[in-house]
Amino acid sequence: MNIIFISSNTERARKLTLTRSRIILLLGVFSAIVVIAALGLNFISLRYADKIDAPLLRAILVNPQEEKHQKIQAHLQENLNIMASKLGHMQAQLIRLDALGERLVESSGIKSRDFLFKEAPGQGGPKSSLDLLADELTVGEFDDMLQELSTMLDERADKLGALDSLLRYGRVTKFVLPSEMPVETDWYSSGFGYRVDPFTGKKAFHEGVDFAAKTGTPIKAAASGVVIYSDRHSEYGNMVEIDHGDDLVSRYAHASKRIVKLGEVVLQGQKIAEVGSTGRSTGPHLHFEIRHKDKPQNPAKFLKKPG
Structure with missing residues (x-):
């Protein structure tokens, strides 16, 4: 060119x-x-x-x-806002887990210092020579760690929640199981099973147990439940029945006085009637039955003091 x-x-x-x-x-x-x-x-x-x-x-x-x-x-501020939100969510989870853990420890009776949820666990150790070779955490790595920790907290919360439900169910079952003595006595005047009927003199099946006591002696609910019967019966006299759930019913008969009414919610140990000799009875006593699906059960299997 x-x-x-x-x-x-x-x-x-x-x-x-x-x-x-x-x-x-x-x-x-x-x-x-x-x-x-x-x-x-x-x-x-x-x-x-x-x-x-x-x-x-x-x-x-x-x-x-x-x-x-x-x-x-x-961009950095946006990432910080996201991580701050995750951190706040995790802090709320920790507070909830601490409260749940303390409740579980209290209900289970554990006294170990390993379960002091309000105190941070001790940590430590010598400084490693490999620390000089370690790289600083990137924003992405820190975010991944937060996500992994959040997932672990969710899993722990689910498991502790399930354990809490089981313990609560155990405590509730304790109060709805008819295990308390309905009257203050340590013996039966007539046990569960076949016996000689005091009126006919013939062999007959006794569907409950009898507790001899003075007229007016308080009759207490053997467990918490709902009153499903509180009326006069031709054979049982003044009778109260309490439904404890799961088709389990306790029956209190021959009372001189009924205190609770139909549909009333009663607690274990609450006074529901007074001992008497109404109905088919030879003298003051409490006839006590436990029935499951309307079939008589031996109260000795439930009561704390079987006589």
Whole structure:
């Protein structure tokens, strides 16, 4: 390629021949100038950004850097907000788990210091020589750790919740199982099973147990439940029946006085009637039955003092 230069001051023309090597050289020099200029502008914008007074130059040099910096800061702030939200959720979970753990320890009777939920567990150990080679945690790694810890907390909460339900069920079962003595005595005047009927003199099956006691002696509920019968019966006299759930019913007969009413909720140990001799009875006593699905059960299997 030939380039001819003509000047008005001289009649002589100059010719420049561009070979392939010269073109490549010129392009290389031009590229180097552009790169050096860009690096120089970037250096000036970073080092002297706060000292540039020219509005146009400041807009050219500073604004792109500020915009990039603002984007980075916004991205970091967004990540921090997400992690702060996760951290707050985990703190709430820990508070709930601490309360649940303390309740479980209290209900189970554990006295060990291993279960002091309000105190942080002790940790420690010598500084490892490998610490110098360890890399700092990145935001992504820290977020992954938070997520993993949150999942572990959810699993622990589910398991502790299930354990709490089981313990609660055990405590509730204790109070709805007819195990308390209905009257203050340690013996039966007539046991459960076949006996000689005091009225007919024949062998007959006795579906409960009899507790001899003075008229007016308090009759107490053997367990908590709902009163499903409180009325006069032709054979049982004044009778009270309490439903304890799971088709389990306790029956109190021959009372002189009924205190509870139909549909009333009673607690274990609550006074529900008084001993008497009403109905088919030879004298003051309490006839006590436990029935499951309307079939008589031996009260000795339930009561704490079987006689």
